[in-house]
């Protein structure tokens with residue numbers, strides 16, 4: 001007769017340069033998970049600060065602790081995937097290694113999944129949840145834009161789709177593993193998008209703590225990868241031809257914008273008004289062209305045309321806000337501003353496309 005002796009819960013902790021947080025993390029898990037048979041896997045991408053050595057030193061005296069060290073690789077999502085696949089426990093939890101997530105919620109999350117939920121998600125946006133730890137107003141705004149977008153694409157209703165703190169059964173994770181994009185930061189969203197049927201999600205509120213030790217790894221590449229994840233989903237495996245058409249129409253729209261703005265200036269409008277007229281004209285022209293060219297197979301007519309136009313203008317307006325925010329953030333690192341506005345524009349196009357493709361010209 002065989003008997004289960006392996007741990008019931010595996011806590012996967014992606015970490016990069018988190019040396020000072022490793023011991024506090026193990027101690028916090030030890031306190032929070034009393035009475036639960038658990039293990040922790042720190043997945044380290046060969047951090048220059050020696051995070052892996054720090055984990056191993058603890059692992060030598062505590063058999064619940066493991067280290068998975070990856071060489072020549074980077075990425076939060078792929079680290080989580082590999083850590084999760086390295087375990088045989090029935091349940092998997094994913095938590096940041098910087099003490100920003102609240103590990104004391106884990107038993108509640110485990111109970112929720114034991115009680116029948118497909119997934120328990122630590123959420124900053126329900127009940128007492130709180131995103132106080134978000135570093136800056138720009139980050140908050142970007143986060144809000146990303147959340148809106150993610151909520152549109154994820155079929156399961158979820159308040160905090162950008163969370164990186166969740167718990168689920170390992171077999172369910174394994175069933176989705178082949179369908180994961182694995183790029184970037186958003187492993188939870190990746191899982192939600194990969195599920196063939198909406199997952200039953202229970203959200204458990206928690207307070208996102210400020211980081212006290214080490215540094216955040218969120219950078220521009222992470223944002224680009226996030227856009228890629230959504231784009232991948234929006235394309236749904238189809239050739240990206242439609243995106244190319246959309247981007248070309250967008251480029252033409254910039255010409256329209258410039259021409260109309262200049263013309264309006266000639267007619268004596270002040271700069272702000274002229275620019276507003278140019279922008280609105282460009283949006284209408286873009287919508288018309290996308291409707292006739294890019295989305296000719298699902299062309300909107302009659303009432304749907306007007307509804308689509310209004311939605312499109314809202315989407316592009318939000319895209320412009322994200323565009324400006326990103327360009328501003330980058331501008332601080334690059335004095336010429338060329339790369340900054342290019343990246344801003346690129347992300348704006350991806351946003352406009354991803355949302356238009358799902359909301360405005362929705363395949364029925």
Ligand code: GDD
Pocket residue numbers: 013014015016017018043044045074075076079096097098100143162163164165185186215216217218
């Ligand atoms: N192995 C590995 N490889 N780990 C990484 C990498 C990487 O390339 N990049 C980041 N990590 C680890 C960090 O060491 C940390 O433990 C965790 O992933 C989160 O990284 P942070 O850099 O602290 O992320 P954050 O605080 O900006 O983002 C958090 O909040 C987001 C919501 O705003 C994370 O929880 C995200 O998952 C969450 O979506």
Ligand code: MN
Pocket residue numbers: 096098100211216
């Ligand atoms: Mn963090």
